[in-house]
Amino acid sequence: MSFTFIKQLPTPEEIKQEYPLTPELKALKEKRDQEIADVFTGKSDKFIAIIGPCSADNEDSVCDYISRLVPIQEKTKDKMIIIPRIYTNKPRTTGAGYKGIASQPDPEKKTDMVAGLIAMRKMQIRAIAETGLTAADEMLYPENFLYVDDLLSYVAIGARSVEDQHHRLTVSGFDVPSGMKNPTSGDFSVMLNSVYAAQQSHQFIYRNYEVSTSGNKLAHVVLRGSVDKFGNNRPNYHYEDLTRLNTMYKEMDLANPACIVDANHSNSSKKYLEQVRIVKEVLHNRHINPEISQLVKGVMVESYIEPGSQKIGEHIYGKSITDPCLGWAESEELLYYIAEHV
Numbered sequence: 326m327s328f329t330f331i332k333q334l335p336t337p338e339e340i341k342q343e344y345p346l347t348p349e350l351k352a353l354k355e356k357r358d359q360e361i362a363d364v365f366t367g368k369s370d371k372f373i374a375i376i377g378p379c380s381a382d383n384e385d386s387v388c389d390y391i392s393r394l395v396p397i398q399e400k401t402k403d404k405m406i407i408i409p410r411i412y413t414n415k416p417r418t419t420g421a422g423y424k425g426i427a428s429q430p431d432p433e434k435k436t437d438m439v440a441g442l443i444a445m446r447k448m449q450i451r452a453i454a455e456t457g458l459t460a461a462d463e464m465l466y467p468e469n470f471l472y473v474d475d476l477l478s479y480v481a482i483g484a485r486s487v488e489d490q491h492h493r494l495t496v497s498g499f500d501v502p503s504g505m506k507n508p509t510s511g512d513f514s515v516m517l518n519s520v521y522a523a524q525q526s527h528q529f530i531y532r533n534y535e536v537s538t539s540g541n542k543l544a545h546v547v548l549r550g551s552v553d554k555f556g557n558n559r560p561n562y563h564y565e566d567l568t569r570l571n572t573m574y575k576e577m578d579l580a581n582p583a584c585i586v587d588a589n590h591s592n593s594s595k596k597y598l599e600q601v602r603i604v605k606e607v608l609h610n611r612h613i614n615p616e617i618s619q620l621v622k623g624v625m626v627e628s629y630i631e632p633g634s635q636k637i638g639e640h641i642y643g644k645s646i647t648d649p650c651l652g653w654a655e656s657e658e659l660l661y662y663i664a665e666h667v
Contacts, residue, residue, distance in 0.1 A: 337471035373623025377410030401664035498538035511551025545583035550591025
């Protein structure tokens with residue numbers, strides 16, 4: 326047998342008891358969850374900005390970054406809801422090397438799953454306590470979700486996970502908005518089928534239990550661009566893409582049609598400065614077509630304190646060790662631009 330069972334991990338309940346969310350923070354999260362849900366159901370016309378590091382690799386710098394979002398959120402709260410990215414499961418694309426803080430609390434040391442699960446939860450709680458902003462994370466590993474399900478206000482399903490049935494079924498049990506990215510092929514049908522699956526009730530095996538779910542009517546799509554058979558990046562945030570998506574949404578029996586545009590990844594060819602231009606084009610297209618305005622609920626931006634990226638071991642504070650990110654100065658300017666032009 327090729328599996329080696331190293332040790333049994335603490336259950337989500339055990340980790341939550343050791344690192345609980347206080348009643349005050351729980352109430353804050355419930356209020357935020359409702360405000361965010363109202364955007365996706367159409368009750369609110371506020372715009373969503375999901376913004377933050379590609380990978381939440383360091384608690385201090387991540388919480389420092391999120392604290393900088395607070396005054397912007399306060400000044401723009403009538404127009405925009407900022408959801409910080411605290412992506413704790415983020416690996417490299419190939420799966421080799423650094424696998425995110427949930428697996429490697431210290432990217433220069435070996436994997437430590439127990440310490441990672443604790444670090445993941447502690448960072449999320451600290452961010453809420455210090456800033457009042459509840460976060461988004463990517464569900465790379467469905468089995469890990471219950472360790473932070475009471476902390477997150479948004480969950481993303483990545484391009485390489487969106488076709489996986491276990492991810493789709495798990496999302497059907499969430500009670501927060503969940504963005505299903507288009508697969509790397511760019512196939513809109515696959516993406517919309519994933520949303521459909523997530524919005525239905527299911528019965529399946531999860532963490533050694535037979536479970537049933539009620540369906541997540543807040544599941545929606547995220548456009549992140551695609552890669553063709555030659556390895557070339559192809560954007561899918563343009564006007565024609567959005568109108569085609571809107572038509573396809575209408576042809577399916579889906580609740581709460583909604584789209585978030587990911588301004589990085591294949592949409593920008595990972596040229597992080599292009600995110601500014603892409604967001605501005607998306608806002609322009611919302612203004613010239615009411616149906617696009619109704620469909621596109623927000624954008625996703627990869628941003629950190631320092632622009633670009635660095636190699637593990639360089640120790641530049643607030644600089645990404647995974648994908649290159651927009652720096653703070655450009656990010657702050659972009660957020661105010663969004664609030665002014667939605």
